[in-house]
Amino acid sequence: MTTSYTLAFDPPVLTATGHARTLTTAAGTPADLAQEVHRHARGALGSRTVDVRLDADLLTGTVLRAHAPVAAFTLTPHAAARGETPGGHRGRHSEPALHGYTLDDLHHLSRHVVHSDRWHTAGDIEDRYDTAWHAIVEHLLTAEQPPTRHALFQAGLRGSDQSVRQRQQAHGYNHHQPGTGTRPRFEGYWTTTAAPTPSPEDRVVDRHALAQIWPQLTPRQQQALTALAATDDYQQAAALLGVTPGTFNVLISKARRRFLALWHEGEQPSRIWGTDRRVGSRTATTPAAAKRRPPTRAVTRRTGRPEHQLVHGRASTYSNHACRCTPCTKAATDEARERSRANGATARRRITVSQLADIRRRRVAGESVTAIAAELQFADTYLYRLLNGTRQPAPDPA
Numbered sequence: 001m002t003t004s005y006t007l008a009f010d011p012p013v014l015t016a017t018g019h020a021r022t023l024t025t026a027a028g029t030p031a032d033l034a035q036e037v038h039r040h041a042r043g044a045l046g047s048r049t050v051d052v053r054l055d056a057d058l059l060t061g062t063v064l065r066a067h068a069p070v071a072a073f074t075l076t077p078h079a080a081a082r083g084e085t086p087g088g089h090r091g092r093h094s095e096p097a098l099h100g101y102t103l104d105d106l107h108h109l110s111r112h113v114v115h116s117d118r119w120h121t122a123g124d125i126e127d128r129y130d131t132a133w134h135a136i137v138e139h140l141l142t143a144e145q146p147p148t149r150h151a152l153f154q155a156g157l158r159g160s161d162q163s164v165r166q167r168q169q170a171h172g173y174n175h176h177q178p179g180t181g182t183r184p185r186f187e188g189y190w191t192t193t194a195a196p197t198p199s200p201e202d203r204v205v206d207r208h209a210l211a212q213i214w215p216q217l218t219p220r221q222q223q224a225l226t227a228l229a230a231t232d233d234y235q236q237a238a239a240l241l242g243v244t245p246g247t248f249n250v251l252i253s254k255a256r257r258r259f260l261a262l263w264h265e266g267e268q269p270s271r272i273w274g275t276d277r278r279v280g281s282r283t284a285t286t287p288a289a290a291k292r293r294p295p296t297r298a299v300t301r302r303t304g305r306p307e308h309q310l311v312h313g314r315a316s317t318y319s320n321h322a323c324r325c326t327p328c329t330k331a332a333t334d335e336a337r338e339r340s341r342a343n344g345a346t347a348r349r350r351i352t353v354s355q356l357a358d359i360r361r362r363r364v365a366g367e368s369v370t371a372i373a374a375e376l377q378f379a380d381t382y383l384y385r386l387l388n389g390t391r392q393p394a395p396d397p398a
Contacts, residue, residue: 007073008073030054034061117157131159310323312328314328
């Protein structure tokens with residue numbers, strides 16, 4: 001017999017809305033009740049280290065996480081429609097729905113998706129049950145052929161994953177780089193563009209900082225920054241102050257470092273990052289400036305060495321230039337053989353053409369290949385390959 005209870009937590013920290021939940025169990029035994037409460041508490045807390053202690057007589061208990069009490073709960077029995085599920089669907093019925101599946105099958109598949117979903121720590125368990133149910137029903141209604149239980153399970157799993165991903169995306173979670181926080185565009189949009197009124201904090205801070213730091217700079221640094229702001233060109237600003245471009249760059253660099261040190265007064269100054277997009281004047285009139293080549297074109301083209309002509313028939317050409325022609329291959333083989341002999345290796349014995357002909361005559365006369373191989377001190381497999389033509393004999397000595 002199916003029994004329904006109202007599950008209420010105190011304090012209501014395990015429910016997203018703060019309202020009580022409907023809990024349904026088939027047997028109604030204390031173990032089944034504790035298992036159902038454990039399922040709700042684990043889904044809400046997002047932790048597998050959850051324990052439930054139930055008083056079956058009073059229908060009250062405590063939820064513990066990592067052996068520490070988190071909340072108390074109360075179960076109130078009430079009359080409910082037979083087969084009512086936590087998601088509000090009618091389950092545990094044998095009425096056929098579509099393609100031979102019953103409502104009881106859809107209920108079990110939805111529960112299987114909720115318990116198997118990797119997003120057990122994201123979202124409410126009832127919401128995830130509803131999402132899996134609707135995804136399974138949608139796949140069942142749109143299928144032309146009867147789908148398998150695995151296909152329905154995968155459809156519910158995809159629906160649950162898509163729902164959690166959409167919810168995370170709405171909150172700015174960065175799926176492309178997990179673990180890096182919210183997406184930059186999301187945070188920038190909701191703090192600037194979508195804000196009711198732009199914050200005056202940045203403008204106020206910049207103006208006050210400039211008024212406080214500017215008198216702390218040296219007169220020469222103030223002149224360099226003023227000239228650069230007026231001309232917006234490094235070359236013209238240096239000419240305006242009557243200094244070389246190198247000296248002007250040093251003045252600007254020291255002024256920026258001093259400004260950052262005063263801006264972070266009492267803290268570690270940040271490094272100078274970024275690149276100043278203002279470059280030298282592109283309307284230079286001096287002959288030297290007109291003849292100056294861009295840095296990307298300042299490399300002198302070199303003729304290089306003449307192309308090396310390969311000399312074939314040498315072992316060095318085979319090893320150094322990877323030439324695999326017949327003369328180079330033969331030269332490399334001969335050199336390797338001579339090197340082996342110089343190191344004390346003996347030449348490998350081989351059957352010659354005349355010896356192979358004699359072996360064929362002896363075999364026709366009735367002698368076995370094994371006896372001939374033992375007499376000649378060769379392996380019988382070597383003689384079989386020569387007789388079958390898979391190996392070639394050595395040429396007779398001249």
